[in-house]
Amino acid sequence: MEKLLNKLLKAPWISFGVTIIVSAFLFMQMTENSEMETDLDKYMPQDHPAFVYSDQAEEWFGINDGIIVAIENESGIFNSETLDTLKQLTRRLQKMDEIEKADVTSLYTADNIVGTEDGMDVKAFFKQVPKTKEQLIHIKENVRNNEMVYGRLVSVDETVTVIIAEIRDDVFTQEFYEEILSLVNSYQTDDIKIHVAGRPIVEGTMALLGPADMKKMVPIVLLVITLVLFVMLRSVKSTLLTMSVVFFSTLWVFGLMALVGVPIYAVSTMIPVMLIAIGVADGIHLYSHLQLFLRKNPSATKKEASVDLIKNMWKPVVMTSITTAIGFVSLLTSQVYPIKYFGIFTAFGVLMAMVFSLVIIPAGLMVFGLPKVKAVKKSGNAETNLAYNFAAKILNKGKVSIIVTAIVIVVSIVGMQKIWINSSFLDKFEKDSDIVLTDQFINSHFGGTTSLNLILDADGKKDAFKNPDVLKLVNKMQGKVENDLDIVGTSFTLTDYVNRMNKVMNADNEEFNVIPDSQNMIAQYLLLYEMSGDPENLNKVVDYDYEKLNVTFQLKSDNTKLIICPSRIKSVNTSPL
8 A cells, every 4th residue: 555655656646637537527427317315215125024015005005195285265265266276276286197187185076975865975065166155155064064074175174175186106206396386386376375295295395405405514514624624734735635535535425326326315415524524534634744744854855745644644544444434334234225325335435535635635745845834832842732731631630531431421321222213304304494384284284294004904804894893993993093192183994984974874963973783784885885986985995805904094293203102002802803
């Protein structure tokens, strides 16, 4: 290593030339191929059991991420202008290539299950926008009497209604995200405000803000570090050479990521900051040794100084860099792709900062000359600068230093026990940001913007979920979860259909808003619905043979700690299954 570095000193411009050429190539790769990855489904291996089962559940019930469009009118939504906006937005969303027409749910498309003289019918709440007061009152009464819609698609205070549009797999793009925002903004008026939420919107916002934050953060960090370096090194040349190490190592990391097709994750935005700290530290070590050498050898030539620098410092720089890189490489044990890639590419950046420090700085000394020797104030034979004074105090108070260190270690160990990992996307935003406020607004009016799907499997028992005992048990579980867990807003599954059908078939008597005791009666209700309504709606909650059931819980937050906390719900006997 030492011989190779000494050879490079003979042709310093070659070192600069090769570095600049490779950097230019990697910069082109970065500008053309870099992309921000915010899709949570791409954060872990697709063969992970959780994702395998999730994909299976999505296939069974057609589960997709949804965009929630909330239409607000403080005067109430039951007026022609608001309902017309609801209708127009619903139809525009249905026509988008990224969205299946049947996967757009709103008051305009929702089924209103009602009882008739002949039995049961499934009607739309409205097809034509009502103009008269009587028509508007009729729709309002229908909504209030339908517990499948009231509080779910229309808020209880009747000032907000939502459109839920499920997006096809792997079609969400930045262009589609911007199209959605542009579309909803075009329908806003002085009276009608429109809010957009949902996981795709959060991911799209992160894809926009991630690069924007990097553009703000990195220059600020560079400026601060540059100023600190200049104050410490007191040399423009030394400062620029040290910062070039940081610049090239960061560029090579992101260029390599683009070259091999690895996207930029949220945690990847921290790589430049890490490399700035590590790269600058290497430079400071080299220049500190250089200053000591020049003080002892004021007549030394730049070649002599560079050779001495390489001879005495390459081993410490290499050892510290390699051990640091190994620490980051250990993150490869993680199954989470962002952590894995953060570790390997930060390790690569650390090693490149090491190489550039040992190549660019000595080459820079040969090309641009040696820095001036900093004067050191002396009092007698002892240097009185800050570092020496601090070291002297530490040595004089050894016991105090040990005690303080022990206290810090104990406090740290205690604090480590309280660390928890939060994968919430919303918690990554400022509390007063538009996307967080929008999410809070919709959560305050409806069941929640985050969905959790619970799949119940009867293990091959056909028509198990037509069994009244089983459905009553599911119904009991829904009520228990909704009542006992604050994070859960509402739930929805086959029981909601059966309860509603039993009620309307008994003259809308609220006492019959329950699961009937007869399996034959349940089967007849479901057959009537399939004949009168849209049977595809049932496919989202139960499979064809009624062996698997999908219970969707709407959550008020995507905070990991709240979601995975131990349940306070007592165990329920599941013997009917």
